[in-house]
Amino acid sequence: xxxxxxxxxxxxxxxxxxxxxxxxxxxxxxxxxxxxxxxxxxxxxxxxxxxxxxxxxxxxxxxxxxxxxxxxxxxxxxxxxxxxx
Numbered sequence: 001x002x003x004x005x006x007x008x009x010x011x012x013x014x015x016x017x018x019x020x021x022x023x024x025x026x027x028x029x030x031x032x033x034x035x036x037x038x039x040x041x042x043x044x045x046x047x048x049x050x051x052x053x054x055x056x057x058x059x060x061x062x063x064x065x066x067x068x069x070x071x072x073x074x075x076x077x078x079x080x081x082x083x084x085x
Contacts, residue, residue, distance in 0.1 A: 005029060 005025050012021035 005028075008028070009021050009025045012024055015021075016024070
């Protein structure tokens with residue numbers, strides 16, 4: 001148990017009894033852990049989706065830059081050939 005859980009347990013033990021306090025604190029800890037796991041899983045899924053989209057955009061950009069450089073070299077080569085003739 002964490003410090004906050006121990007303090008809650010001690011307060012509840014006085015009010016509702018030891019067994020009920022332990023059960024309630026355990027339930028609260030489990031629910032908190034479950035909600036944390038759900039939010040973590042959701043966040044991880046969103047992050048994976050965004051990373052996949054970013055990878056796609058970067059790959060597309062890299063290929064476009066390569067294509068533009070190739071076209072620039074081709075046009076330069078054609079201009080040089082025309083100049084020499």
